[in-house]
Amino acid sequence: MNRPEILIVGINNFLGIAIFNLLKDTFNIIGVYNHNTDKAPQCIELVQVEKLSTLKGREFSHIYLISSYVPGLNKPNDDQKLIDANILLPRTIIDLFPESRIIFCSSVSIYENRTKEGVILKSEPPSPKSKYAISKLWGEEIVKESKSYAIIRISSMFGAGMNKDTFLPKVMEKALLFGEIILLGEGERMQNYIHVVDVANIAVKAALHPINTELMAVSNSSYSNKEIAQMIIELIPETSLNFSGSDSSKSFVYDNSFTFQELGQMEFKNIKEGLKELKEWIKKEY
Numbered sequence: 001m002n003r004p005e006i007l008i009v010g011i012n013n014f015l016g017i018a019i020f021n022l023l024k025d026t027f028n029i030i031g032v033y034n035h036n037t038d039k040a041p042q043c044i045e046l047v048q049v050e051k052l053s054t055l056k057g058r059e060f061s062h063i064y065l066i067s068s069y070v071p072g073l074n075k076p077n078d079d080q081k082l083i084d085a086n087i088l089l090p091r092t093i094i095d096l097f098p099e100s101r102i103i104f105c106s107s108v109s110i111y112e113n114r115t116k117e118g119v120i121l122k123s124e125p126p127s128p129k130s131k132y133a134i135s136k137l138w139g140e141e142i143v144k145e146s147k148s149y150a151i152i153r154i155s156s157m158f159g160a161g162m163n164k165d166t167f168l169p170k171v172m173e174k175a176l177l178f179g180e181i182i183l184l185g186e187g188e189r190m191q192n193y194i195h196v197v198d199v200a201n202i203a204v205k206a207a208l209h210p211i212n213t214e215l216m217a218v219s220n221s222s223y224s225n226k227e228i229a230q231m232i233i234e235l236i237p238e239t240s241l242n243f244s245g246s247d248s249s250k251s252f253v254y255d256n257s258f259t260f261q262e263l264g265q266m267e268f269k270n271i272k273e274g275l276k277e278l279k280e281w282i283k284k285e286y
Contacts, residue, residue, distance in 0.1 A: 003028045010066030011040045014161030018200035062101040062207040072165050086135035094146040101148035103207050106140050108155045109133040122216045122258045150206035154217040159196035160281035172282050175232050175239040185247030187226030194219040195269040205263040218254040219268050
């Protein structure tokens with residue numbers, strides 16, 4: 001008996017792999033990659049993104065659109081890459097596969113320029129500032145033109161295989177290699193961290209959800225940089241904690257009750273357990 005087909009656009013990403021692991025026994029999975037396949041499952045059909053049109057006519061019950069261009073320390077703002085990955089790729093997907101349900105991985109960065117204090121609700125009007133956030137919001141609007149969709153706005157996603165240039169792996173690395181964590185200001189900045197497997201579960205549930213919707217893929221709690229550092233010190237007791245300069249970055253706290261209302265209650269990985277996994281992964285990397 002033939003299994004239904006799904007498409008994971010961004011199969012070489014750690015979220016793409018997490019979704020694959022949840023669905024590999026249920027669906028026939030086709031993976032789309034940009035340049036590399038070093039992390040992608042080699043047991044499935046892999047298609048380079050520039051050859052997406054060769055899949056036209058295939059019936060995918062749902063498509064996970066993960067691929068994105070995210071500027072960072074080693075990836076500068078590149079207007080053309082932002083347009084190609086975050087805007088034109090969603091357009092290509094919905095044009096090629098108009099009958100598929102699209103699960104679009106967006107970002108809570110669309111709320112980055114809010115001026116009021118307090119918890120961010122899904123219903124709050126977007127307030128993007130950076131080119132990246134604007135491109136993700138634009139991508140959302142394109143996806144909303146499709147027949148069936150779910151948009152998931154993801155906070156700081158972490159887990160083995162994540163981008164090493166972000167806060168969690170960098171402070172963990174400093175603790176492991178140098179026995180020291182240095183935080184800006186007094187470490188009061190709040191951020192929301194959600195484990196990659198929890199995001200994958202939200203994405204899979206959203207694919208099976210019967211209505212078009214926008215959801216927050218955020219964990220139940222936000223933590224200050226100091227709280228995160230203290231948790232890491234529990235894992236690496238010989239680590240010292242120091243502070244330097246000032247930190248003018250905004251804090252972000254979210255309400256995920258609408259996601260639970262739509263998809264049902266979910267149990268998320270404990271942050272300390274997630275940090276323990278992250279520590280073991282980083283140790284293997286070095």
